[in-house]
Amino acid sequence: MPRRGSSEDERDAIIAALTPVIDGIVATLGTFCEVVVHDFRRPDRSVVAIAGSVTGRGVGGSMSEIGMGILSQGDEAADELNYVTRTQDGKLIKSSTMVLRDSGGAVFGALCVNLDITAITQAHTMIGQLAGLAGGQAAVPTTTFGDDIDAVVASVVDAYQLGQGKPWGELSRGERLELFRSLDERGVFAVRRAMPQVAARLGISRASAYTYLSQARTGSDLSEEQQA
Structure with a gap:
């Protein structure tokens, strides 16, 4: 039988082994690359090691909503490879997120590689225009880092409400439930401090927020008095 705490020791050892590796990856790929080690045991400040500077984060920083989605999947999480997002300041980022598992198969973190492909995309567009081959560019989701x-x-939360085109007070009961269902599916509530933040952002009480989440998860309707 493994001694108590051995799993935590193993996870600590994996993270410690990766820390010098990420510096080597960035040194090889260049300044447009960033590599991040996330420890899901501390989701509010999951960044435990980082090399390069693409997203502007540092050690002690938080995961993005992509990380929250992986966190919410628990041990069923799979690698997310070669996806493209846009930062709020307009950078195009190509990323891969590889989950970290201990010897028992439990997911406890992630190794993320972020490449700033903004200049490459601009050059591709310019070449396409010169060649007369330019076409419409697919919309890229914006990610907050x-x-x-x-x-x-x-x-x-703001992105969802913007997509609905109306504030919380104008959402129907079904739309409110769908908001909480969507946030839950994206892993927002896997973060310990998320519920008070969501409630404050929507202008509702924490009790109401917990009720909406419970109803969204069970698929049942809210009574009229629970809609405040």
Whole structure:
């Protein structure tokens, strides 16, 4: 039988082994590359090692909503490879997120590689225009990267409401449930501090927020008095 705490020791050892590796990856790929080690045991400040500077985060920074989605999947999480997002300041980022598992198969973190492909994309567009082959560019989702998990949560909530085109007070009961269902599926509530932040962002009480989440998860309707 493994001694108590051996799993934590193993996870600590994996993270410690990766820390010097990420510096080598960035040194090889160049200044447009960033590599991040996330420890899901501390989701509010999951960045435990970082090399390069593409997203502007530092050690102690938070995961993005992509990381929250992986966190919410638990041990069923799979690698997310070669996806493209846009930062709030307009950078195009090509990323791959590889989950970290201990010897028992439990997911406890992630290794993320972020490449700033803004200049490459601009050059590709210019060459296409010169060749007369330019076409419409597919929409790229915007992702919030930052050191503050509250800012990430707020961005996810705001993006949903912006997509609906109306504030919380004008959403129907079904739309409110769908909002909480969507936030839950994206892993927002896997972060410990998320619920108070979501409630404050929507202007509702924490009790109401917990009720909406419970109803969204069970698929049942809310009574009229629970809609405040």
